[in-house]
Amino acid sequence: MESQREEPNRKILDEIDALKAQKSDIEARISSLESQLRDSSLAKQCNGAFPSISTVASNHSRHGLPSDAIYRYSRHLLLPSFGVQGQSNLLKSSVLVVGAGGLGSPALLYLAACGVGRIGIVDHDVVELNNMHRQVIHTEAYIGKSKVESAAAACRSINSTIEIVEYREALRTSNALEIFSKFDLIIDATDNAPSRYMINDCCVVLKKPLVSGAAVGLEGQLTIYNYQGGPCYRCLFPTPPPVTACQRCSDSGVLGVVPGVIGILQALEAIKIASNVGEPLSGRMLLFDALSGRIRVVKIRGQSPQCEACGEKSTFNPEQFREFDYEKFTQTPLSTAPPKLNLIPVESRISCKEYNEKVVNGEAHILVDVRPAHHFDIISLPNSLNIPLSSLEARLSEISAALKEEETRKSVSGARLYTVCRRGNDSQRAVQLLHKLGFTSAKDIVGGLTSWQTEVDPDFPAY
Amino acid sequence: MQLTLEFGGGLELLCDSKKVHHVNVDLSDGEEKLTMKGLLSWAKTNLIKERPEMFMKGDTVRPGVLVLVNDCDWELSGHLDTTLEDKDVVVFISTLHGG
Numbered sequence: 001m002e003s004q005r006e007e008p009n010r011k012i013l014d015e016i017d018a019l020k021a022q023k024s025d026i027e028a029r030i031s032s033l034e035s036q037l038r039d040s041s042l043a044k045q046c047n048g049a050f051p052s053i054s055t056v057a058s059n060h061s062r063h064g065l066p067s068d069a070i071y072r073y074s075r076h077l078l079l080p081s082f083g084v085q086g087q088s089n090l091l092k093s094s095v096l097v098v099g100a101g102g103l104g105s106p107a108l109l110y111l112a113a114c115g116v117g118r119i120g121i122v123d124h125d126v127v128e129l130n131n132m133h134r135q136v137i138h139t140e141a142y143i144g145k146s147k148v149e150s151a152a153a154a155c156r157s158i159n160s161t162i163e164i165v166e167y168r169e170a171l172r173t174s175n176a177l178e179i180f181s182k183f184d185l186i187i188d189a190t191d192n193a194p195s196r197y198m199i200n201d202c203c204v205v206l207k208k209p210l211v212s213g214a215a216v217g218l219e220g221q222l223t224i225y226n227y228q229g230g231p232c233y234r235c236l237f238p239t240p241p242p243v244t245a246c247q248r249c250s251d252s253g254v255l256g257v258v259p260g261v262i263g264i265l266q267a268l269e270a271i272k273i274a275s276n277v278g279e280p281l282s283g284r285m286l287l288f289d290a291l292s293g294r295i296r297v298v299k300i301r302g303q304s305p306q307c308e309a310c311g312e313k314s315t316f317n318p319e320q321f322r323e324f325d326y327e328k329f330t331q332t333p334l335s336t337a338p339p340k341l342n343l344i345p346v347e348s349r350i351s352c353k354e355y356n357e358k359v360v361n362g363e364a365h366i367l368v369d370v371r372p373a374h375h376f377d378i379i380s381l382p383n384s385l386n387i388p389l390s391s392l393e394a395r396l397s398e399i400s401a402a403l404k405e406e407e408t409r410k411s412v413s414g415a416r417l418y419t420v421c422r423r424g425n426d427s428q429r430a431v432q433l434l435h436k437l438g439f440t441s442a443k444d445i446v447g448g449l450t451s452w453q454t455e456v457d458p459d460f461p462a463y
Numbered sequence: 464m465q466l467t468l469e470f471g472g473g474l475e476l477l478c479d480s481k482k483v484h485h486v487n488v489d490l491s492d493g494e495e496k497l498t499m500k501g502l503l504s505w506a507k508t509n510l511i512k513e514r515p516e517m518f519m520k521g522d523t524v525r526p527g528v529l530v531l532v533n534d535c536d537w538e539l540s541g542h543l544d545t546t547l548e549d550k551d552v553v554v555f556i557s558t559l560h561g562g
């Protein structure tokens with residue numbers, strides 16, 4: 001049966017591979033032709049061999065908007081408070097979006113559509129399946145490819161008349177000044193504390209307005225820093241928060257539409273600054289609570305004279321910026337990869353493979369899964385007992401009872417005790433606690449369920 | 464004194480995951496007015512159920528927490544010395560970094 005089923009599968013897989021190869025070949029040919037087309041039309045405009053569309057249009061209008069732009073942006077032009085002036089400012093403006101994730105995706109879609117003349121995108125990440133529910137600029141075809149490449153292609157397909165600049169690299173103190181200096185304003189669409197301080201300081205040094213948004217879980221926050229006498233990020237938060245206070249979407253979860261709402265509001269604020277229309281959200285902060293359906297706009301402090309970045313006595317300059325260690329300052333790595341801690345000695349740990357062997361050999365043991373209950377509901381190892389780390393101390397009797405039961409069942413003494421979690425950090429904390437409370441032989445499984453998938457069972461779902 | 468206290472940005476996890484608290488805070492003996500300093504120590508005793516270090520550091524809030532009195536940054540109303548009045552709304556919100 002098995003071999004019969006494998007045969008047609010092999011054929012299908014081969015055909016998929018062949019089609020994928022053809023597809024990438026065609027895509028490469030298309031993008032090469034597209035760049036030829038761009039180069040030749042640029043050359044024509046420069047040589048003046050053909051009258052460009054804008055010179056034709058300028059015969060009829062004083063503002064110099066090309067006729068195709070008049071049609072494309074007509075609904076903007078019809079807005080009395082925006083009009084030709086607003087649109088023409090927008091077309092001349094440049095906006096840099098740092099991060100093509102949950103916030104950057106919706107922001108970029110609107111910035112491209114509305115006609116910001118030049119848009120820069122910075123990100124070093126690749127598109128992953130678990131991004132798709134919120135990073136709506138990316139499509140399944142780009143899974144495994146650069147987020148910048150994907151976002152740039154989407155922006156170009158929405159609006160081929162604007163310039164998209166791709167930075168497929170991580171933002172660092174070594175490249176930030178050079179990249180930022182090419183744009184009028186910056187959108188912070190990143191997801192971690194060190195990046196937020198770094199982006200703020202770079203904007204202060206270069207005197208660029210910063211549209212800052214953040215979203216985790218069911219809440220979002222939005223404001224503009226370093227603009228029209230308003231505060232910078234450091235005026236508001238001179239000291240970084242403790243590491244344990246920084247929730248990440250990869251740990252705490254996020255409802256996809258929440259960064260969507262904040263990202264779109266970031267695009268709106270950027271458009272207001274770039275077109276010089278309306279009252280930008282400077283000196284005020286918008287707080288969005290999705291669950292209660294409430295948006296509150298609060299007044300925040302102005303620029304602080306004591307601020308270490310933008311204050312009167314501050315001497316913060318490009319050289320100091322380049323030298324500043326943002327990871328050390330915030331005690332958080334710039335990359336979003338979760339930390340791999342080593343809290344306990346190797347003798348108190350076993351690998352996933354070793355644990356698997358013990359299960360196969362029928363060793364008497366119990367496995368305590370110390371993740372929160374809603375994580376345990378997603379997926380768990382067979383026969384594991386869920387006791388979240390936060391209630392471990394209070395539920396020790398359950399562990400003792402489970403060990404006794406296992407010993408009786410297998411008619412042995414000295415059943416082993418193992419702990420597991422998602423990535424192998426909390427499981428070590430649990431072992432530390434268990435050792436202290438008398439379970440001195442407790443061991444944790446290195447790398448947790450994430451490693452279980454990569455080392456033992458590729459079909460075990462990751463999340 | 465009737466006050467509304469709100470916790471957000473994850474701080475609600477420190478008080479039974481409840482965001483909005485309608486509370487009645489009495490002045491201690493000999494005090495004529497309630498300040499933010501007094502309210503913080505009251506909240507730490509009466510509302511914060513776990514990990515108080517995630518809410519306060521010393522006699523003020525920990526870094527990364529924004530305090531708003533009637534939708535206005537407490538830096539503008541006197542920080543710890545801000546005087547509270549009946550029916551005031553005080554919001555404690557942790558800054559978010561995710562995206």
Ligand SMILES: [Zn+2]
Pocket residue numbers: 231232233234235236303304307308309310311
């Ligand atoms: Zn500042």
